[in-house]
Amino acid sequence: MSGALPPEPAIAELQAQYQRLLQRLEANEREFRRLGRAVWRVQEDERRRLARELHDGLGQNLTALKHRLGQIGSQLTPQQTDVRDRLETAMALCATALEDTRSLSRLLRPPILDDLGLEPALNWLARGLQDTIGVDVVVEIEALPLLDGELQTLLFRVAQEALNNAGKHARAQSVLLRLVQREGVLQLQVIDDGRGFDAAVAATAGGSGLGGMRERLRLYGGTLEIRSSPGGGTRLRATIPLDPG
Ligand SMILES: Nc1ncnc2c1ncn2[C@@H]1O[C@H](COP(=O)(O)OP(=O)(O)O)[C@@H](O)[C@H]1O
Numbered sequence: 215m216s217g218a219l220p221p222e223p224a225i226a227e228l229q230a231q232y233q234r235l236l237q238r239l240e241a242n243e244r245e246f247r248r249l250g251r252a253v254w255r256v257q258e259d260e261r262r263r264l265a266r267e268l269h270d271g272l273g274q275n276l277t278a279l280k281h282r283l284g285q286i287g288s289q290l291t292p293q294q295t296d297v298r299d300r301l302e303t304a305m306a307l308c309a310t311a312l313e314d315t316r317s318l319s320r321l322l323r324p325p326i327l328d329d330l331g332l333e334p335a336l337n338w339l340a341r342g343l344q345d346t347i348g349v350d351v352v353v354e355i356e357a358l359p360l361l362d363g364e365l366q367t368l369l370f371r372v373a374q375e376a377l378n379n380a381g382k383h384a385r386a387q388s389v390l391l392r393l394v395q396r397e398g399v400l401q402l403q404v405i406d407d408g409r410g411f412d413a414a415v416a417a418t419a420g421g422s423g424l425g426g427m428r429e430r431l432r433l434y435g436g437t438l439e440i441r442s443s444p445g446g447g448t449r450l451r452a453t454i455p456l457d458p459g
């Protein structure tokens with residue numbers, strides 16, 4: 215009979231197969247996340263190393279060079295105006311190169327995150343945005359449990375991208391950065407009152423910026439939610455379980 219159900223042992227066997235497949239999928243997902251997190255760890259370690267090298271190597275040498283040029287300048291006679299002009303140009307170039315080196319180093323991995331931890335690092339990010347863009351940034355951080363370095367880095371990178379976006383795209387007057395913990399879940403919110411954008415586009419954005427943020431959060435069992443509309447500001451919320459299980 216073609217319409218008859220398969221015999222019970224066959225159903226049991228199908229169910230067992232289904233369970234095995236499900237388990238394998240779950241194991242693959244865990245492995246994928248573990249590998250993804252390892253890639254991020256290596257990348258952050260490398261950034262930290264490069265940041266130190268830039269600061270302590272190239273940065274120190276440029277400082278020494280500036281100092282030497284200053285010494286040469288102090289030995290010039292008042293008549294050597296032409297040489298003095300050229301020397302001053304060289305010193306200005308040197309100062310710019312030193313400033314660029316320092317900001318590149320901070321961009322790669324700000325030492326404040328490793329030396330003082332997440333909260334000072336978030337305040338530092340907020341101050342940076344305030345000083346460069348002139349937007350008013352309020353930071354609210356509730357008392358948090360002790361977070362490991364990886365989670366701190368994750369939260370820092372999400373906040374960094376969200377604040378950069380608020381500075382670069384939103385034309386906001388004020389931004390709120392909030393970090394709280396609710397029932398074992400960390401919530402990082404970045405809310406701006408800027409011009410907003412089509413959040414449907416953001417939901418599918420892959421690769422850089424928001425897409426990268428979403429992918430990175432997923433590796434830690436987290437999610438990214440964006441509510442935005444043209445003219446209506448942007449509310450971004452990242453959630454990360456404290457115990458990704
Ligand atoms: N806070 C924001 N306010 C307004 N527009 C935003 C905001 N954040 C993101 N966007 C829009 O979403 C786009 C994608 O952002 P993102 O993925 O970070 O890429 P990128 O910053 O490199 O352009 C931006 O180009 C911008 O148009």
Ligand SMILES: [Mg+2]
Binds near residue numbers: 378424
């Ligand atoms: Mg961006």
